[in-house]
Amino acid sequence: MHDVDFSVYPNEVVALVGGNGAGKSTLLEHLNATLVPDDGELVVEGTPVTEDNRQHARKEVGFVFQDADTQLVAPTVLDDVLFGLQNYGVPDSDTQERAREALATVDASHLEDRVPHYLSGGEKRLVGLAGVLVLEPSVVVLDEPLAGLDPERSQLIADRITQIHEEGISVVLSTHDLEFAAEVADRVCVMADGNIVGSGTPQTVFYDDVLLENANLHPPSAVRIAREAGLTPTAQPVTEADLISLLTASAEEEASQRTVQDKR
Structure with missing residues (x-):
């Protein structure tokens, strides 16, 4: 990536679109300090993030990875959602209730006793999302949330994104599916060659033929x-x-x- 100027504002859904290798996942991984820029800076809720205070970014910006298996670590779904709370030292008296509330938010309460790695792809995404929401972040980041999902589970994920947005949490997602971006996003950012080459409302972006052609995208x-x-x-x-x-x-x-x- 180079010369990227990107901000996320309160109560919005932002979709990053672009071809393979455009830089979408790399940009997303900077938002919660999974990666820290060599040049420039990341500022989260007014605080500049460095190697020494990455935890601030990771608490405020929840990240749901494209491969859900990379963040499912516990023997049961409930234990997995509890893991983040325990990691941040939340008292045990509060953790169970918060974990169950997070699962209920994504309509996954029925999964709490299941083994995470035996879940379907869509169910794993929901559990990963619950594990992020339980920390009460300001922003939720999802890397290709519909990858590998059938239409029914894709709609379920889209519905949950809309739901958490309505609850006042900003959402940033990357996707190759422009139909999905048009459905859920307030703002669309087009990436190409490691940079953001255009942004605006879905109407502005998806009717800009020159912009889409330069990014190898179809409306x-x-x-x-x-x-x-x-x-x-x-x-x-x-x-x-x-x-x-x-x-x-x-x-x-x-x-x-x-x-x-x-x-x-």
Whole structure:
């Protein structure tokens, strides 16, 4: 990475998109001081982070890795969620309740006695997310949260991301799935060649052909269909729901105009 200027603001979902090798995972690993920059600085909640105070970043910025197995370390799911609390010296009297609340938040209470490594990919992601949420971070970072998941489990993860965002936690995620980014993100940052080459709302980014072409990306299906149907530039749908709403309104308007003409 080079010359990257990136900030996360309260109560927003930011999606990092870009091709393989663009630098998405490397940037994410700097956000909780898994990596510390050789030049420049990382500031978390107003505190500059160095080799000596990485724990500050790791408590404020929870990281859910793409390979969930790398962060599942305990014999049961409940023990795994408890691990972070015990690591930070939280009194035992508080840990069980907080761990169970975190599992309930991601709808995974039924998994608490299961062995983590026998879970499905989607279940492991939920447990990893609970293990992060239990520390009450300001920001949750997810590296390719949908990788390897089927559509049902992908929607489950998307729903949980929306849920924790609604609870006031900022979310940063990397993804190759622009449909997913359009659905959940308030802001999209495009990465290429180790830098952020463009950012803005999903509408701004996904209708910028030059930006997407330079990053070797294709716009979401809703954008392509809207253009083929001649619905742009007056409207800029980026999700399937946006597109359906727009097409429904257009059809109703045409029907209304025909009714008026028939009466004449």
